Structure formats: C-alpha cells, structure tokens
Amino acid sequence: MTSPSSSSARPRDLSEKLYRSALDLIPGGVNSPVRAFRNVDGEPFFVRRAKGCRIWDVDDNEYIDYVGTWGPAILGHAPRVVIEAVHNAAKDGVSFGIPNPYEIEMARLLCEWVPSVEKVRMVNSGTEATMSAIRLARGFTGRDKLVKFEGCYHGHVDSLLVAAGSGALTHGKPDSAGVPAALADLTITLPFNDPAAVEKVFAEAGDSIAAVILEPVPANAGLIPPREGFLQRLRNLTQEHGALLIFDEVMTGFRVARGGVQELSGVTPDLTALGKVIGGGLPVGAFGGRSEIMDYLAPDGPVYQAGTLSGNPLAMAAGLAQLKELEKQDGWNRLETLGAVFEKAVRDALAACGRNYTFHRLGSMFCLFFTEQEVHDLDDAKSSDLSAFKKFFGSTLEDGIYFAPSQFETGFISLAHSEADIETTAQAAARALAGL
Numbered sequence: 001m002t003s004p005s006s007s008s009a010r011p012r013d014l015s016e017k018l019y020r021s022a023l024d025l026i027p028g029g030v031n032s033p034v035r036a037f038r039n040v041d042g043e044p045f046f047v048r049r050a051k052g053c054r055i056w057d058v059d060d061n062e063y064i065d066y067v068g069t070w071g072p073a074i075l076g077h078a079p080r081v082v083i084e085a086v087h088n089a090a091k092d093g094v095s096f097g098i099p100n101p102y103e104i105e106m107a108r109l110l111c112e113w114v115p116s117v118e119k120v121r122m123v124n125s126g127t128e129a130t131m132s133a134i135r136l137a138r139g140f141t142g143r144d145k146l147v148k149f150e151g152c153y154h155g156h157v158d159s160l161l162v163a164a165g166s167g168a169l170t171h172g173k174p175d176s177a178g179v180p181a182a183l184a185d186l187t188i189t190l191p192f193n194d195p196a197a198v199e200k201v202f203a204e205a206g207d208s209i210a211a212v213i214l215e216p217v218p219a220n221a222g223l224i225p226p227r228e229g230f231l232q233r234l235r236n237l238t239q240e241h242g243a244l245l246i247f248d249e250v251m252t253g254f255r256v257a258r259g260g261v262q263e264l265s266g267v268t269p270d271l272t273a274l275g276k277v278i279g280g281g282l283p284v285g286a287f288g289g290r291s292e293i294m295d296y297l298a299p300d301g302p303v304y305q306a307g308t309l310s311g312n313p314l315a316m317a318a319g320l321a322q323l324k325e326l327e328k329q330d331g332w333n334r335l336e337t338l339g340a341v342f343e344k345a346v347r348d349a350l351a352a353c354g355r356n357y358t359f360h361r362l363g364s365m366f367c368l369f370f371t372e373q374e375v376h377d378l379d380d381a382k383s384s385d386l387s388a389f390k391k392f393f394g395s396t397l398e399d400g401i402y403f404a405p406s407q408f409e410t411g412f413i414s415l416a417h418s419e420a421d422i423e424t425t426a427q428a429a430a431r432a433l434a435g436l
C-alpha cells in the first residue's frame with residue numbers, strides 16, 4: 001500500500017479504467033461536477049474505502065482527507081456510532097413514507113439547537129432546503145424578487161444559479177444554461193460584504209423583495225468571513241422592508257458551532273437551510289424558521305412542498321447519532337483546538353517559503369487563497385493564482401493529502417484528524433509551496 005508520506009508518483013491504473021467506463025455512461029464521468037478534477041488538469045480517483053480521516057482509492061493509495069465528503073464527515077469517515085445507528089434502524093425497515101419517531105427527535109433537537117428554528121421540515125439535500133425556503137419566502141411575503149450574493153452557492157436551484165460559487169464557479173460558468181431568463185431576472189445579485197449595495201437595492205425596490213438569502217460565511221468561493229456588522233445590517237434592512245432573511249447554513253450548520261453562524265454572530269434569520277453534517281453522511285437537508293412562516297407550508301398553508309423519502313428513518317438515525325456524538329465529545333471546542341493547530345502549521349509553512357498568501361479559518365473550516373490580497377468578496381477571491389493552486393493541489397495529492405480540487409472550495413478538519421496527521425499535512429504543504 002502506498003503511504004501518505006511517499007512522494008513517488010502514485011499508480012492509479014484501476015481508477016483510470018473506471019473513469020474511462022464512467023465517461024461512457026455518466027455525463028463527464030461524475031455525478032457532480034466538483035468531482036471531475038477538470039480545472040486541476042486531472043482525473044478523479046475512485047474510492048474503495050474511507051475510515052477516520054483517511055481514504056483509500058481502488059489502487060490502494062492512501063490519503064489524509066480534508067474534503068470530508070464536502071462537509072458531512074465531521075466525526076471522520078464511517079464513525080462507529082453512525083454505522084450502528086444506521087444498522088439498527090435498517091433492521092426495522094429502510095423507508096416507510098409514513099411518520100416515524102426519529103423525525104420528532106430530530107425536529108426537537110433542531111428547534112433546540114438552531115436559534116432561528118421554531119418549526120422545521122426535513123428534506124433530502126441542501127439544494128432542496130434552499131429551494132423550499134425561497135418558495136416559502138415568496139409564498140409568505142407575496143413577493144417574487146430575491147437578493148443573493150456573488151459567489152454564494154445555494155445548490156443547483158434555478159433562481160439561485162446566478163453568479164453562483166462552488167462547482168459553477170470552479171468550471172467558470174457561474175450562470176447556468178437552462179435557467180429561464182424570466183426567473184434569473186427575479187434574482188438581484190450583489191457583492192458580498194457591501195452594505196451600501198444592499199441599502200441601494202432596498203431603497204429602490206424594497207417592497208418587491210421577498211428575501212435576502214446568503215451563506216452567512218460564504219464557503220463556496222473559498223471561505224470569506226462577513227465584515228463586522230454586515231449580517232446585522234442585513235437583518236435590519238430586511239426587517240424594515242418586510243422581507244425575509246434566509247441563512248444558508250448547509251456548510252456552516254453544526255460545523256462552526258452547535259447553532260451555526262447564527263449562534264456565533266447573534267444575528268437570527270427568519271429561515272435557515274441546513275444539510276451536510278445534519279445527515280451523518282446520508283442524504284439529508286432541512287429548512288426551518290419562525291412558526292408563523294413555517295405554517296404557510298402544506299398541508300396547513302398554501303405553499304406546496306413534499307418528499308417521498310423526507311424524514312427517512314435511516315437518514316434520521318444517522319444524523320441524530322452524529323449530532324449527539326458531536327455534543328458528547330465537546331466536538332466544537334475540540335475542532336477549534338485542532339483548527340488552531342492546523343492554522344499555525346499552515347502559517348509556519350507559508351512563512352518558511354516566504355509566501356504571504358491569505359489564509360482564512362473558522363473553527364474546522366479553512367481556505368488558503370493563492371493571493372496576497374485581502375479577501376472580502378468574490379472579486380478578491382478571483383485574484384488567486386489558479387495555476388499556483390493547481391501545482392499545489394497536484395503536489396499534495398501525490399504526497400497523500402487530499403484537498404478539494406478547486407481554489408474556490410473550503411477545507412474541513414474532522415474530529416478524526418490527529419495532530420500527527422496535521423503535521424504530516426503541513427510537511428506536504430511546505431514541500432508543495434516550496435516547489436511553486
């Protein structure tokens with residue numbers, strides 16, 4: 001088996017063979033574009049197994065993983081508590097399409113943990129969560145327009161695939177074909193961290209805006225903290241104009257704190273979209289908020305939203321097991337400690353090779369921007385040197401470290417990463433930086 005410390009080129013014969021087959025059968029060979037390694041001039045490897053902070057590909061190469069299945073694997077891969085919970089739930093049936101007790105337990109936990117949530121509905125992905133939240137906002141306010149921010153990514157929802165981050169940005173197509181112009185015209189897109197731009201839009205069209213939706217800490221254009229007071233300004237403006245404020249905490253929910261960015265910032269939105277960590281690695285999303293708004297949903301209200309597999313017992317059991325374990329292990333404090341160790345290691349590696357690249361971290365989320373410019377919005381993020389990123393990615397991958405194959409994604413540390421893993425990673429990063 002090839003160990004993470006090996007620096008020789010890794011054989012990927014079986015992955016290459018599988019990828020050839022995939023290209024014949026699946027568009028682009030992948031079931032989600034961010035997996036395609038296109039902008040790092042590579043090809044994806046195929047995973048055989050993952051455990052803790054490590055993954056092994058089908059050619060038996062081993063990697064320390066900082067993608068964590070794009071966020072959900074906060075305890076690490078295949079945690080015992082989650083495997084047992086899924087196994088136990090499955091013995092009683094894998095899907096009912098009829099209410100089950102896990103749904104109540106999950107709803108109670110979410111209402112207790114997430115400040116904005118008085119009532120919640122479960123869905124199957126983050127995309128479904130944001131899609132449903134904006135429909136609800138439009139139904140509740142009787143208005144059509146949405147405000148979103150450049151570089152924020154809210155899943156592949158028609159109305160929100162405008163100036164979108166994540167894979168859309170990575171592949172240079174932040175606006176998708178197939179989104180009707182009439183729909184895109186209802187989405188007003190503004191630079192992040194620019195309160196004056198939001199104030200202007202509200203002054204001009206405030207009474208037609210249903211909602212402002214944002215990742216309160218954008219994590220799909222790299223990782224970009226909000227400037228002091230920005231979230232509160234959005235809260236005040238939306239309230240003054242009768243619009244709703246929607247936080248998309250699919251990335252940050254249960255990750256940066258038990259109650260997400262809204263707990264850390266003290267700014268409470270009207271609606272919140274959740275996903276990723278909430279499912280323990282199974283396909284789960286949720287959206288919730290004030291009761292008076294949530295009660296607009298069918299069957300009580302006029303806004304239709306539904307799902308055959310929503311509240312699925314396996315998914316609920318997995319998510320509950322992961323969330324309870326996080327709390328039991330004092331997860332958020334431990335992740336902050338690990339994150340600080342990681343940050344110091346990265347900053348030391350940067351200093352050692354005389355690079356002044358911008359590094360952002362929030363708890364266990366991080367991004368190294370290959371630019372010396374401060375990063376406060378998408379334009380700043382786009383000043384990154386993508387060819388330097390590409391070289392860095394290739395070098396660390398060959399050294400057995402798997403970072404996301406895009407400058408515009410966020411990295412994740414899990415509770416399964418040890419300080420020794422982080423040290424190994426820092427050494428690989430230092431080698432990669434020295435080689436730029």
Ligand code: HOZ
Binds near residue numbers: 032033034070219409
């Ligand atoms: N939302 C994920 C991280 N940016 C992307 C996952 C995907 O598109 O497959």
